[in-house]
Amino acid sequence: MSEETPNPTENTESQASSRSYSIWLGFASREQTPRGSVRINIKWGRVIILMVLLGVFGWMGKSVGLYYFFKNVRDFEDVSFTDMVLFPANRSNVRIQQGNYQIDQGKAALEREDYRRAFSLLREGVARSPANIEGRMLLAQVYAGWRPDLATDILVGGVQYGLEDPDFIKLMSTLLLMSKEDDRILELTDKLLEEDPPLEVQRILNVMRMQSAMFKGKYDIVRQIFESTDIKQTMDGVIIGTSLYIKTGKADTAAQVLASVINSSPGGNLDPVYTRLVNIYKTEKEYNKAREAALELVIQKPLEWQPRIMLIDVLSASGMTDRRDREIDALLQEHRNNEQAMTALAQLAAEYGNVRASSRLYDLALENGYNLGLFSLSLAEAYVSNGEPAKAIELCNELVREDPSWLLNSESTFNAIRALAYYTQGDSELGNLYLKNFLESTRTNVNQLFQASRSYKKYDLTEQALKILEEAYAREEGNEAVLVSLIDVEMEVGAYFAISQHLKKLFELRRPDYAIIEDIHQRLQSDRFLFTEDRVTLLEELEKILEERDSVDWEIWQRVEQENS
Incomplete structure (x- = not known):
C-alpha cells in the first residue's frame, strides 16, 4: 500500500479560503469558506461597547438638551444638571422643584407689583407643586378679589397639605365665611376635626364652625362646641356669645358680659370688646355709657387714633358738638x-x-x-x-x-x-x-349701592331707594343685608307682588337679627298684604325661624357670663 503524497496546490487553496477581512469599521469580518461561500462574523464585543458608548453620549446629549430647555424655554433658572441626567425617572421631583421655583418667582413679581406675571407664575407653580401651601395662599389671595369661589376651592382643595398650618386654616376660614358658604363650612369642619389637627387649628375650625352654625340658626352645634371645648374662655368665645345675645334681642345682657370681661381682664388686648360694647350702647341710645366706655379706651391708648375716632362718633351721635369739636381738634393736631x-x-x-x-x-x-x-x-x-x-x-x-x-x-x-x-x-x-x-x-359695586340706599331712605326717597336696592339685589342675590333692606322698602311701599319671592330667598340665606324677622312677621299679618302669594306658608316659615330664638339654651350663655366675670 503506497503512501499518498500531499498536494501542495490544495494547501494553497485552503489557506486562501481561510483568509478573513475586517469590514463594517472593524465590527465584523468577512471570511470565504472552502466551498466558495462567504461568511460574516460579527464582533459582538465591539458592538456592545459601541452601543453602550452611543447610549451614554445620547443620554448626556438628552440631558444637556433638557437642561437648556428647562433653563431657557421654561425659565427654570434653578434647574440641576444632575436632575436632567436622571430624568425622566425623577419626573415628579423635577415637576415639584419647578413649581416651587415658579412660586418663588411669583412672590418676587408680587413685590414689584407685576400682578399679571405673578398670577401666571403662581397658578402654574401651584399646579406643579400642590403641596406648597405658601403658593396656594398667595394664589388664593390673588383670586379673592375677583373670583372668591376659585379662591376657596384652591384652599379647600389643598387642605390636606395645610391642615397643620394655622395661617393656612385661618385664611381658608376667612374666605369661606366671606363667601357665606356656611353649609360647606359645617361639612368641612366636621370632617377636619375628626383628623385631630393641632390645638390652635382646632380652635380656628371651631370658631368658623360656630359662626356658620349661628348664621344658619343651628344652635345645637354652637352648644356642643361650647360644652366640649375651652372656646368659651377665649376672646372669640366672648365675641360670638355676645353676638348671639344681640342677634336674639338681648343686647343688655351682651353689654353686661362685655363689661364683666373688661373688669376681669385689665391690661389685656380688649379693643374688640370695647368696640362691641360701645356699639351696643350707641345702638340702644345709651350715649352716656357709650361715651364712658370709649373714653376709657382713649385713656388706655392715648397714642392711637382709632379709640378717639370711636369717641368722636359717640359724641356726634349724642349731639355733644362742643366736646366733639375739641376731640376733632386734638385728633387733627396729633394725627x-x-x-x-x-x-x-x-x-x-x-x-x-x-x-x-x-x-x-x-x-x-x-x-x-x-x-x-x-x-x-x-x-x-x-x-x-x-x-x-x-x-x-x-x-x-x-x-x-x-x-x-x-x-x-x-x-x-x-x-x-x-x-x-x-x-x-x-x-x-x-x-x-x-x-x-x-x-x-x-x-x-354692591356695597356702594347698599350704602347709597340707606342715605336715600334717610331722606324719605323711598322709590329711589327701592330702585337702588333692586339693582344691588340683581347683582348679588346672596347678600342678605341687601335683601332684608329690599323687603323692608317693598313692605313700606306695598309692593306685595315681589315680597313672596324675596322672602323665600331670604329663608335660604343667613339669618338676620330676629327682631327683623319678627317685624316682617307682624307686618305680613296685616290686611295690607292679604293677597300676597303663599302668605300662609310664609307666615308659618317665619314662625319657625322665631322658634329658633326661643329654643336657645340660655343656661350655657349664663355660664359663659359667670366664667368671664
Whole structure:
C-alpha cells in the first residue's frame, strides 16, 4: 500500500479560503469558506461597547438638551444638571422643584407689583407643586378679589397639605365665611376635626364652625362646641356669645358680659370688646355709657387714633358738638400726617354733616397730597347731610369743570351724591338723570349701592331707594343685608307682588337679627298684604325661624357670663 503524497496546490487553496477581512469599521469580518461561500462574523464585543458608548453620549446629549430647555424655554433658572441626567425617572421631583421655583418667582413679581406675571407664575407653580401651601395662599389671595369661589376651592382643595398650618386654616376660614358658604363650612369642619389637627387649628375650625352654625340658626352645634371645648374662655368665645345675645334681642345682657370681661381682664388686648360694647350702647341710645366706655379706651391708648375716632362718633351721635369739636381738634393736631386716620375722620364728618371738619380735612388733603377724591366727595356729602344741597351741587359742578384725574375712578360715588343733592333740593329731573348714571355705571359695586340706599331712605326717597336696592339685589342675590333692606322698602311701599319671592330667598340665606324677622312677621299679618302669594306658608316659615330664638339654651350663655366675670 503506497503512501499518498500531499498536494501542495490544495494547501494553497485552503489557506486562501481561510483568509478573513475586517469590514463594517472593524465590527465584523468577512471570511470565504472552502466551498466558495462567504461568511460574516460579527464582533459582538465591539458592538456592545459601541452601543453602550452611543447610549451614554445620547443620554448626556438628552440631558444637556433638557437642561437648556428647562433653563431657557421654561425659565427654570434653578434647574440641576444632575436632575436632567436622571430624568425622566425623577419626573415628579423635577415637576415639584419647578413649581416651587415658579412660586418663588411669583412672590418676587408680587413685590414689584407685576400682578399679571405673578398670577401666571403662581397658578402654574401651584399646579406643579400642590403641596406648597405658601403658593396656594398667595394664589388664593390673588383670586379673592375677583373670583372668591376659585379662591376657596384652591384652599379647600389643598387642605390636606395645610391642615397643620394655622395661617393656612385661618385664611381658608376667612374666605369661606366671606363667601357665606356656611353649609360647606359645617361639612368641612366636621370632617377636619375628626383628623385631630393641632390645638390652635382646632380652635380656628371651631370658631368658623360656630359662626356658620349661628348664621344658619343651628344652635345645637354652637352648644356642643361650647360644652366640649375651652372656646368659651377665649376672646372669640366672648365675641360670638355676645353676638348671639344681640342677634336674639338681648343686647343688655351682651353689654353686661362685655363689661364683666373688661373688669376681669385689665391690661389685656380688649379693643374688640370695647368696640362691641360701645356699639351696643350707641345702638340702644345709651350715649352716656357709650361715651364712658370709649373714653376709657382713649385713656388706655392715648397714642392711637382709632379709640378717639370711636369717641368722636359717640359724641356726634349724642349731639355733644362742643366736646366733639375739641376731640376733632386734638385728633387733627396729633394725627394730621396719618392719612388713614384723616380718612376715617372725613367719613365720620360726612355722615353727621360736619361741614366745618370736612372743610378742614379737604384743605389738609390739598396740603399733604392725600387722596383728594375721597376728601372732596366727603365734603359734598357733608353739605347734603347738613341740609345744604345747593353748596354740594356747586362743589360737584366745580369738580366737573376741573375734571381731576381721580374723578373717573370715583364716578359712581360722585353720581350718587350729586343725585341725592338734586333730590333734596327738589330737582327730581336732574336727580333722576344722575341716579340713572349711578345705577348703570360698571364702576358701581354692591356695597356702594347698599350704602347709597340707606342715605336715600334717610331722606324719605323711598322709590329711589327701592330702585337702588333692586339693582344691588340683581347683582348679588346672596347678600342678605341687601335683601332684608329690599323687603323692608317693598313692605313700606306695598309692593306685595315681589315680597313672596324675596322672602323665600331670604329663608335660604343667613339669618338676620330676629327682631327683623319678627317685624316682617307682624307686618305680613296685616290686611295690607292679604293677597300676597303663599302668605300662609310664609307666615308659618317665619314662625319657625322665631322658634329658633326661643329654643336657645340660655343656661350655657349664663355660664359663659359667670366664667368671664
